Amino acid sequence: MTETSGPTDPLSESRNPPEGAFGSSDTPEPATERAARPVRGPVVAVTGAADGVGALLTERLAASEEIKRVIAIDERRGECEGAEWQILDVRDPALAEKLRGVDVVVHLALDLDLESDPAARTAFNVRGTQTVLTAAPAAGVHRVVLCTSAMVYGALPDNDLPLSEDAELRATAEATGVGDLLEIERLARRAPRTHPGLNVTVVRPAVLVGGGTDTALTRYFESPRLLVVADSRPAWQFCHIEDLCAALEYAVLERVEGDLAVGCDGWLEQEEVEELSGIRRMELPSAVALGAAARLHRIGLTPSPAGDLAYTMYPWVVSGSRLHHAGWRPRWTNEEVLGELLAEVAGRHTVAGRRLGRKDATAAGAAGATVALLGTAAIVRRARKARRRI
Template sequence: MSSPDPQVRAARNASARPSPDHRPSTAPRGGDRTTAPRGPVVAVTGAASGVGALLTARLAASDEIKQVVAIDERRGECGEALWHILDVRDPAIADKLRGADVVVHLALDLDLESDAAARTAYNVRGTQTVLTAAAAAGVHRVVLCTSTMVYGALPDNGLPLSEDAELRATAEATGVGDLLEIERLARRAPRAHPGLNVTVVRPAVLVGGTDTALTRYFESPRLLVVAGSRPAWQFCHVDDLCSALEYTVLEKVEGELAVGCDGWLEQEEVEELSGIRRMELPSAVALGAAARLHRIGLTPSPAGDLAYTMYPWVVSGSRLHDAGWRPAHTNEEVLAELLEEVSGRHTVAGRRLGRKDATAAGAAGATVALLGAAAVVRRARKARRRI
């Protein structure tokens, strides 16, 4: 998943870096213990970066985990894990999963700049291969990670939604089509592979070194607000996501789980806490301009991303709470961390600007970009007619 660079967390990891085929010592951690950990063997895909790297380090340091098998296309920083270097779409992954009790599949491409077709091919094919390989290898549980975006951002959504609420999202927002297909694969897998348990974890707006259309929203000189909308913001810190994933690995909870901070922030609270003023536009102008900007390739975000800044998609997270899990961060704290992370970045309509462009755009950059879309389209059409 699009997440923190693992080097940021390198201090948490052991300094030893064995070769890909070297199996780390099974000697017990903790000094005076005389027996090795008796917990599960856990395989993590996408283990070299982002959430995968953080989870790999966390599990490797846990006394409740027997061993961590790390799978990625390059080696990560965790020296205590057993590394296998390969693409998750390679059927040979089944051999690497033998002996694992649980697989946490985090090898997803949600990069805004990725080619959409290539991104979908990687995400869907990778998930299919991991599920099939896990069943063939005798793994009894696979944990998948999507997003609360799959519930959809709609004006009639309750606050908060139940985790059992219908998934009403469409494929119009970045990566959401892939996540919906992963959800479908998760529901079909136990029928296709009896005995395979599939748990799906859905984080809210993920913060902690991440780069998404929703984190870029806070890089704008003005917070775009569509007139008549009622957004509600719920965040999830990457450390809380890793904590929730560890809960699933240890079989303390299962099923379809939402994870995020308790409660939510209204748009007015976000503006007050951030100190960023709003720029309010009519719905037709905002959506139409966003669609044109994306269609001509000026911005990476399709118009469907705007819905998640217009309507609520907050989820209760009751299943994790009932299991005894609690987030370590509040929405206010995570928003403050996000604002610190994006400080100095300049984004207009989802497109990052260099310093020169940002200066030229100024405080009204969002308006210029959106209202200027029609003029850009007109110029492009005139240029095509002259050819």
């Protein structure tokens, strides 16, 4: 495991920063003086503000003395009382009018749900991003912050450990949602050429954890056994949702330029993950594991395509050097985030990416993953016979 150390910045020094940590004086201003002082920071709009990362970021920005005003955009109203809510679909052309007077847009209205229809998911993600990147410059917005994933670098056996932000994006569209994220990256590169003066920053988190995040990679830890593909070289790096929001705030306040990768310092080897989690491994040959995953997905028994397995086989750890050079540091370690993930998924049972009900989980038992994978051929045969009878 490799760790990076350095000075701690005010935004990430502790989970509960000391009073006055964000000000220029050790003595807090009286509330009346603070309220009367004009705020010179940016007006920020957040799409997807009602849930997940969007909700947490909206709360964070609304509480910041460095942000003048927060416009929260979603199809329903969220819980943040300190934001001005605009209720609309992010694909609505009326978005441009809602962005009048906004300085920075953080676009977080993405559908990465494993259970979503892939075509509908892509239509929402791509069209929504296109609308934001068109509406923002039309409204006079000078900066757009997008959030994809470090998965766009691809999980490959020859990846550097860690990858720099400028590493080539070598992912393919074979994993859940990665095709959408690659298209968003392409739109981000093209937008400044189409709209001169528009600054677009892309933030790429490692395995995201916290706030109920549900992905193929978090479901990996819901299995009774951790599937390990023989001769693979996994390296696990996590990103807590709080650290992602801190990184997004750095981008909003223009404390750092360029595309950003964000995650905990260093990484965990597979053996460390198994020791910390207490979950034993199940090792299978590559052909068996990939073939089983492909067949299960093809007949609709699991939401995860075989491409998701690559991210549990090969490293895609990022350095986060740009954020580190700007003074940002993660508050969470990989060990701490893994602990939180295990607490979040406790009581859930997943086999080959598919959530099991309580009855199914009991029947599957501790050997459920083995039975599911090694019995794939029988499942496929039964499904084919059923189709022929129809």
